[in-house]
Amino acid sequence: MDHFLYRQGRLHAEDVAIAEIATTVGTPFYCYSSATLLRHFGLFEDALNWGPHLVCYAVKAASNVAILKLLADRGAGMDVVSGGEYARAKAAGVAGERIVFSGVGKTREEMRQALEGGIRQFNVESEPELVALSEVARALNLSAPITLRVNPDVDAMTHEKISTGRKEDKFGIPIGRAREIYVEAASLPGIEVVGIDVHIGSQVTDLEPYRQAYRKVAALTETLRADGHRIERLDLGGGLGIPYETSNQQPPLPSDYGVLVREELGHLGCEIEIEPGRLIAGNAGILVSRVIYLKHGEGRDFLILDGAMNDLTRPAMYGAWHDIVPVNEPTPGVERRPYDIVGPVCESGDTFAKAREMPPVGTGDLVAIRSAGAYGAVMASEYNSRPLVPEVLVQGDHFAVIRARPTLEEMISRDTVPEWL
Ligand SMILES: *Cc1c(COP(=O)(O)O)cnc(C)c1O
Numbered sequence: 394m395d396h397f398l399y400r401q402g403r404l405h406a407e408d409v410a411i412a413e414i415a416t417t418v419g420t421p422f423y424c425y426s427s428a429t430l431l432r433h434f435g436l437f438e439d440a441l442n443w444g445p446h447l448v449c450y451a452v453k454a455a456s457n458v459a460i461l462k463l464l465a466d467r468g469a470g471m472d473v474v475s476g477g478e479y480a481r482a483k484a485a486g487v488a489g490e491r492i493v494f495s496g497v498g499k500t501r502e503e504m505r506q507a508l509e510g511g512i513r514q515f516n517v518e519s520e521p522e523l524v525a526l527s528e529v530a531r532a533l534n535l536s537a538p539i540t541l542r543v544n545p546d547v548d549a550m551t552h553e554k555i556s557t558g559r560k561e562d563k564f565g566i567p568i569g570r571a572r573e574i575y576v577e578a579a580s581l582p583g584i585e586v587v588g589i590d591v592h593i594g595s596q597v598t599d600l601e602p603y604r605q606a607y608r609k610v611a612a613l614t615e616t617l618r619a620d621g622h623r624i625e626r627l628d629l630g631g632g633l634g635i636p637y638e639t640s641n642q643q644p645p646l647p648s649d650y651g652v653l654v655r656e657e658l659g660h661l662g663c664e665i666e667i668e669p670g671r672l673i674a675g676n677a678g679i680l681v682s683r684v685i686y687l688k689h690g691e692g693r694d695f696l697i698l699d700g701a702m703n704d705l706t707r708p709a710m711y712g713a714w715h716d717i718v719p720v721n722e723p724t725p726g727v728e729r730r731p732y733d734i735v736g737p738v739c740e741s742g743d744t745f746a747k748a749r750e751m752p753p754v755g756t757g758d759l760v761a762i763r764s765a766g767a768y769g770a771v772m773a774s775e776y777n778s779r780p781l782v783p784e785v786l787v788q789g790d791h792f793a794v795i796r797a798r799p800t801l802e803e804m805i806s807r808d809t810v811p812e813w814l
Pocket residue numbers: 451453454472474495496592594595596630631632633668669670671672767
């Protein structure tokens with residue numbers, strides 16, 4: 394459930410008319426609903442309230458500092474994958490003790506930054522990373538709390554590009570080698586083992602792969618404890634999927650997921666950490682765009698929007714489906730027509746939807762691309778020298794621009810012409 398609904402024939406974000414924001418901010422822009430973000434975060438809180446836990450929002454899904462602060466004020470921890478995301482979490486006021494650091498390629502500089510600023514744990518993904526972290530921590534005279542991210546060799550049955558838990562994926566250490574690498578970790582100065590980490594992929598729509606992975610984690614917990622390691626935290630990653638097509642079957646709910654976690658891991662007495670991103674932010678954001686032209690092509694009609702693949706990459710990158718709806722509510726029963734919905738960028742891949750059945754839409758109309766809150770604005774670029782798309786946050790009857798659209802001057806002023814030119 395989200396808070397983007399028609400009222401008096403006009404699409405609203407909570408109590409604010411989308412058309413009103415478009416008048417103030419211009420198009421295209423991302424619009425997020427605070428109530429939806431908080432609702433989704435609350436679902437995970439409720440799902441895990443049977444035991445000690447921390448819901449660490451995966452910052453990479455939507456990393457605006459205002460969104461991070463909204464969630465952190467409700468008690469969210471943060472899962473970061475770069476020094477940049479760590480700095481964003483800090484800028485949002487999150488204490489280091491509530492930030493976990495994931496990612497396969499942490500640099501020594503990033504390790505130093507997090508050790509000095511405070512960190513709950515590093516989720517270490519390889520032996521060379523372990524050795525580097527030990528050296529960095531020792532040089533600072535600090536201790537680095539760690540989990541090892543294990544690769545459970547489970548197929549999350551999701552899109553090829555976002556599957557992370559099969560043995561051919563670059564993530565984590567092979568679970569079969571975990572015992573020996575935990576021995577190594579325990580022997581390294583500056584390293585403090587606190588638990589195990591696993592993350593099998595994103596947009597996971599079936600609980601079975603989680604069950605398989607978590608069963609392996611449960612067995613590993615017992616083994617490592619018998620070996621003398623302190624395993625008190627289990628970081629179970631993120632990845633729970635969302636319904637992109639409203640007509641489609643619903644993916645599992647956070648509450649179902651929470652029951653599964655309890656069934657498979659509840660008996661171990663560990664603190665549970667999870668790292669959801671998409672499920673919190675995905676349906677809490679839309680991309681609002683205006684139709685520049687309705688163009689009649691050879692046997693098809695093109696809706697040419699002012700939003701493009703540089704603003705929302707998912708359709709071009711993953712062939713992703715997004716529902717696209719007119720901002721003015723269509724008359725009930727009106728005949729739908731097929732449109733190819735495209736942006737102005739000079740690539741045929743700049744296509745949001747092909748032959749999409751829509752109520753009639755014309756030049757100048759506003760449309761909303763739904764479920765765009767996660768992996769939307771964060772993946773935007775300035776390709777074709779289109780200024781970075783702005784972001785707006787709504788709360789109740791008011792809204793704020795949380796990232797302004799740069800002027801052309803601001804965009805260009807980042808380039809420098811050397812004096813020898
Ligand atoms: C991307 C990522 C997440 C979040 O995944 P979602 O599908 O957005 O929930 C969590 N943990 C790690 C390590 C990730 O790489």
